[in-house]
Amino acid sequence: MSITKFIQAVVVACITLLMVACSGLPSSAQMPPVSELESEPYEIGVGDTIAIHVWRNPELGQSIVVRPDGFISMPLMGDVKAEGKEPEQLASEISDTLGEFIRTPEVTVMVTSPLSKEFRNRIRITGQVASPQSVAFQPGMTVLDIVLMAGGVTDFAADNRAVLHRQLDGEYQSFGLDLDAILSDGDMMTNHALQPGDVISVPRKQLFRGEL
Structure with a gap:
């Protein structure tokens, strides 16, 4: 490898590490906190x-x-x-x-x-997956379950930068996911349990991050 190419590789690596450090997302190894889902009397809705x-x-x-x-x-x-x-x-x-x-x-x-409650209590996955999904929540569902329902990630997915969005105290908070570790290495560290309203987004690979 020439010195020029070596320097370019180092620069790309440094930029990638800096962007990860500045992403503001909690560590993917941390279990996202569970929102307080209060048990409320059922109200009839459209479609019921x-x-x-x-x-x-x-x-x-x-x-x-x-x-x-x-x-x-x-x-x-x-x-x-x-x-x-x-x-x-x-x-x-x-x-x-x-x-x-x-x-x-x-x-x-x-x-x-x-039916109306099932719509309100859904899990959604968007972005670089084979088939973006909005599915009714079932107790015990995990990140891997919804990814498999969506047909897995595409070849263009930056699967190590996937994000779980969860509503806490009325606002969505984001938590990093490493789908590559889950799907390729069987590392279940970020295979978190899901809850109603969760949204998973899988971004596209980007050239300036050195992912292409």
Whole structure:
């Protein structure tokens, strides 16, 4: 190797190390802190399927999907606002209105397909992966799981500079991931457990970083 090429290689290496040091990302070896996910009463959302049962009046019961406008249609009642209400609250309102037509109605409402919650509690991966994904969160999911769901990284992926974005205290914070170590070396140091709302971005290789 000529002296000129050697100096160029040293400069590129120094720039790369400097950029890594100044990236501001926490060490990829540190487990990202878990956000406080408070357990809240379920609120019905658009796309949810709900089952309505009226005791001793089966003709009034039905299984129905909440429309995009947030309403459902009920016999005798017409359109009823369902979005944003807890099942017990909706059951009480339906019961009160049906009381104008039948004696002491007893109504129960169950969410049989919580589609709106599944959308809110999703994991997403973008950038240099074969197929960017937005998938419903399942307990136990890890970084490797979502990468495999996305078909792995592309040939142009800077997989050692992937980033996990996690919402903490209402703001997204970023944590470095080394997908190359996970996929090539079986190093699970950054194969962190995921949680609802996490976003993983895989950047493209860059010439000035010496990655191409």
